[in-house]
Amino acid sequence: MVTYILCLMLFCVGLYCVLRKRNLIKIIIGIGIMGYAVNLFIILAGYRAQSRAPIYANDQIVARMVDPLPQAMVMTSIVLELSVTLILIAIAIRIYEKYGTFDITKINKLKG
Amino acid sequence: MIEIHLILLFMIAAAIVAVEARDLLSSVVAIGSVGIGLSLAFLILKAPDLAIMQLVVEIMSLVILVRATMRQDLPFSMSGRWVFNTFSTVLFMCVFLGAAYIALKNIPLGGGDFGIASGVYLREAIPATGAKNVVAAITSNYRLMDTLGEVAAIFTAVVGVMAIARRVGRPR
Incomplete structure (x- = not known):
């Protein structure tokens, strides 16, 4: 149970960063931290005590393997996070070229 | 643990x-x-x-x-409704963690059993696909459409970055 709460505390650190920082790069970093925490939470939900990786070997039996389905899902999620980070960085660099700042309180000119 | x-x-x-x-x-x-x-x-x-x-x-x-990372971080400032915003953020985090504590209190780490789909995958991986690694069997055989969608998402991201970072815009 403590493990789940620690994982959600990591999520809260990312959430604080997204909500309270003014720098665009810091906000992107916060989104990354939240993604890490969610991936770890899904893997924790599929973990089973005293079991081994879901790979067949000579002395391996099915009842002592961890759940393979969350691992397959999280593998997709990790790659999607990379592409989200890629697009966010591209948008941030473009905004910096246009406004000359990363401060989100100064990026307020809708015209042009 | x-x-x-x-x-x-x-x-x-x-x-x-x-x-x-x-x-x-x-x-x-x-x-x-x-x-x-x-x-x-x-x-x-x-x-x-x-x-x-x-x-x-x-x-x-x-x-x-x-x-x-071209520049330093912005200097700290307390302009605007700084106290109210920070207080409400911390309050929301406390409520979130409290609700998570109540919800997860009786769930031990590493307990529980497989779902139906996971049991089927684990038992039939070798006879059905021949792959010894069950995760590889799922991602590249049972749920291949997921992997195809992943590749499509990466392709979309690359196209999007090229469209955003392009130097020349539409001529006026």
Whole structure:
């Protein structure tokens, strides 16, 4: 149970960063931290005590393997996070070229 | 499970450093150490495929993030409704953690049984697909459409970055 709460505390650190920082790069970093925490939470939900990786070997039996389905899902999620980070960085660099700042309180000119 | 607690504490500390560091480059390095800690946690939680994948993706996203760290972080300022905003953020986090504590209080780590789909995958992986690694059997045989969608998403991201970062705009 403590493990789940620690994982959600990591999520809260990312959430604080997204909500309270003014720098665009810091906000992107916060989104990354939240993604890490969610991936770890899904893997924790599929973990089973005293079991081994879901790979067949000579002395391996099915009842002592961890759940393979969350691992397959999280593998997709990790790659999607990379592409989200890629697009966010591209948008941030473009905004910096246009406004000359990363401060989100100064990026307020809708015209042009 | 003391190892996973230690690694999670390390990850939380590195994340706090990444959030609060003044220099953006140190912040990016700290987020890299959070990712490496996550890779170690995957290894301890018996997910070796994910550990390898997380390591590779972490290095790639670190290289991309370094490109964007041109300047220092902004100076601290208390303009606007700083006190109210910070107080409401912390209050929301406390409510969230409290609700999570109530919801997860009776769920032990590592208990429970498989779902129906996981049991079928685990039992039939070798006779149906011939793959000894069940995760590889799922991603590249049972749920191949997921992997195809993943590739399509990466392609869309590359097209989007090229469209955003293009120098020449529409002629006026």
